[in-house]
Amino acid sequence: MIYLAPHLLAGLDFRTLPEQLVNGLFLGAIYALIALGYTMVYGVLRLINFAHGEVYMLGAYTALFVSYYLGFGPASNATHSSAVNLLIMLFASMTVCALIGVIIERFAYRPMRNHSRIASLITAIGISLLLQYGGALFLPNSPPPSINEQVNPYRGSTSLVIVGASQADKNAVGAAEPAAATAKKAFDDYLASHPMESEFQVSKAAEPLRDAARDTQVKLDNAKRKVATSGVSITIRYGELIIFGTSLVLMIILTYLVMFTKRGRAMRAVSHDFDSAALMGVNVNSIITFTFVIGSALAGAGAMMQATLKGSTISTFFGLLPGVKAFVAAVLGGIGNIPGAVLGGLLMGLAETTVIWMGYSRYADAIAFVVLIVVLLLKPGGLLGSAKVEKV
C-alpha cells in the first residue's frame, strides 16, 4: 500500500478538491432529505420502506406536471419565471408525496403490521416494483423528460476565491495585456484601412501584423489561464445554494416538529417502544400516518429540487439509486436516528464526490454499497445510532 500511495496521489489535483467537497455537501443535502424519511419510518415501524425511492420519483413527476401547468411545457418558450413558481412546485410535490406515502402505509403496510417483518419487507419491495414498472406504463418515460430549465430563475453561479493566484502570475498577465492590446489595435487599424481583407485573408505584407496579434493574444490567454488554475476557487451555482438552504430550513422545521411538539414527543415515544406508547394513550396509527406524511413530504421536496434546480432527467427509475444511497446514508448515521440521517446523507454526498474527484467516477454508484457493507460489518449501529441491529 505504501508503494502504491504515490501513484494514487500523483493523479490527484488537490486544487479542485474544495470545490468537489462543496459539491458533495450540496449533493448530500438531497440524500439527507430522503434518508430522513427512511430513518423516521424505520424508527416507528422497524420497516425498511423500499417504496420511499418511488415516492421520491413521483415527487419529481409531480414537479414536472406542475411546471407544465405553469406554462413551462417542453415546447414552450416562456422565459419569465420567479421564485413563486418554484414554491408552488415545491408545495405541490410535498403534498402529493405526503398523500402517496399515506396511501401506501394505509393499504400496504398497515394490514401487514401483525405479520413477520420479512413479509412487510416483501410487500415494500412489491410496492416499489409496482410503482416503477406500473409508472412506466402511464407516466412519460421515454425519452426521459426533464423540467424546462427556464422554470428556474437561479441558473447563474458565483466564484468564491479561497487562495488567490501568486503575484508573479498576476504580474505576467499585467505585462502581457498592453502588448496584446497594441498588436490587436495595429492589426485592426490595418483591417479598417483595407476593407477587402479579413482576418483569414490578408495580403503577404500584413501577415506579420496578424501573427503578432495572434501570438500576443495566446500569451495573454495562457497567463490568464495560469492565474485561474493556480489559485483555489469554488464555483457555486445559486440553484445548489438554494437546495442547501431549503434543506436546512426543512430540517430545522423537522427538528422543531419532532422535539418541541406533542406529536413529535408521541412519535419519539412510539419509536422508543411501540407497545408501551400505545398503552400510554398514544394513538399509534395517527402517529405512523404523521411520520409517513413528514418523511414523504421531505422526499418530495428533495425530488422537486433535484429535478428543477439541478435539471436531472426524470424516469420511473429516478428514485432507485438516490433511494438506495439515502438508505445507506440512514444506516451510516444510525437508522432510526434523525441527526444521524442528516450526517449520513452529507457524508454519502462527500464520499461520492471524493470518489469522482479521484477519477473513479464509474464506480461512484458502487461506493454507496461498499460504505454500507463496511458500516454494517464494523459498526452496525451506525455512527450516531443507538438502535440495536438484530444480532444473533
Next chain:
Amino acid sequence: MFWLKRLASMVVAVLGCFVVDSLIRHSFGDYEQRIIVLAALYVTLAVSLNLINGITGQFSIGHAAFYQVGAYTAGFISRRYIHDLGHHPPPIPWLIGMIFLAAAAASLAGFVVGLPSLRLKGDYLAIVTLGFGEIIRIVVQNTDELGGSYALDNIPKIQPIWLTLLLAVTCIAVCRNLIKTARGLTFLAVREDEVASSAMGVNVTGVKVTAFIIGSAFAGAAGALLAHYEGLITPTTFAMDVSFIILTMVVLGGTGSITGSVFAALFLSYLPEYLRGLKNAKGDPLVVSGTAIIAGLICVVLAVVFIKKILDAGRGSPKSRGFTYVGIIVAAMCLEPLFSALLHPVKSLAAMQIEAGQLRMVIFAVTLVVLMLLRPQGVFAHHEFSWSFVRKLFGGRNGPTTGVAA
C-alpha cells in the same frame, strides 16, 4: 437395498433428462426450446434461493449476483480458451467442467456474502445481499476484459437441454435430500429459532454459510449453462429485477417449499411468454388500453380488501369461505368491464395502447403484494409434494407423511 434404490433413481433421472431432451428437440422450435431452457434455469435458481431463504430462514435478495458470477466465470474462460486460443475440447465434458468451475466461483462469492449473515439478520442482510449484487454488476460493467457495459460475446455455444434439466433435477434432489438428513434438520432448526438451535449444539454460523455456499453454487452452475446457451451475456441480464423475479418465485411458491418453488418458477417463466403470445382477432399482439389496466387494478384492490376482511374475521368453515372467495373473485372479474366503462371518458387513459407483454413486471409486483396481504406463507406454504398425498388423493389409505412440519 437403499443404495440400489438411490443408484436406480439417479440413472432414471439422467435417462429421463435424455428422453425429455430428445422429445423437446423433436416437437419444439428454437424459440420454445429457449423458453424451456430458461424455465429450467429459473427452477434451479428458485430452488437454490429457497434453500437460503426458505429452508435456512435467511433473507437474500441478491441471487442474480451469484448467477452472474457463474455466467461470467464460465463465459470468460470458455471464450478465452476456445474462441481466442482456438482449442477444440469435446464440448459436453468441457461444459460440465465449466459448470463445476462456475459453481466454485459462485460459492466463493456466496461464502463472502454469507459472512455478514453471521452478524446481520432480516432486512439488514437483505440490503447487504442486494448491495453485493449491485457491486458485482457495477464492477463487471466497468471491466473491459469482461465486455464492459456492452456484452461478453463470442462465448462458444454449447446447448445441451438435458444438462439444464439435469441441473434442475439435481438441485431439487440435493435440497430435498438435505432436509431429510440430520444435518439438514439443523438448517430447519436455524430457521425456526437461532438461539434455541445454538443452545442445542447447532453450529449456526456453519449452517448459514453452508446454505449460502450450496445455494450460490447452484446459481453459478445455472449461470454457466446460460452463458453457453446464449453465447452472449450482458450485465443487464443480471440486473436487480432478476433477483426480484427469483424472490417472487420463492415467495409465491411458499418460502420453504421446494415443490412450491418449482411450480412458481415454471408458472412465472411461462406467464410472460403467455402474455407475449396473446393475440387479438387480427393476429396482432394483444393491446390493452390504460383504462382496462386501471380498472383491473381497482378490482384487484377491491377483491383483496374483501377477502382480507373475511380472512381476518375467520368465521365459517374453510369450504364455505373458499366459495365466498371464488364468488368475490368472479364478482371482481365481472365488475372489471363496468369500471372500464366508467373510466372510458378519461381520454388520455383510453388512448393508451399497452402491449400485454409489457405488463410482466407489473403482474409480478401485484402478485407479490397481493400474496403478502392474503397468504404470506405462499401458495404451498411449507407443504411438499409426496407420494402418500397422491395415494390419498386417489382414495388410498393415509400413509406415513414425509412432509416437514411448519
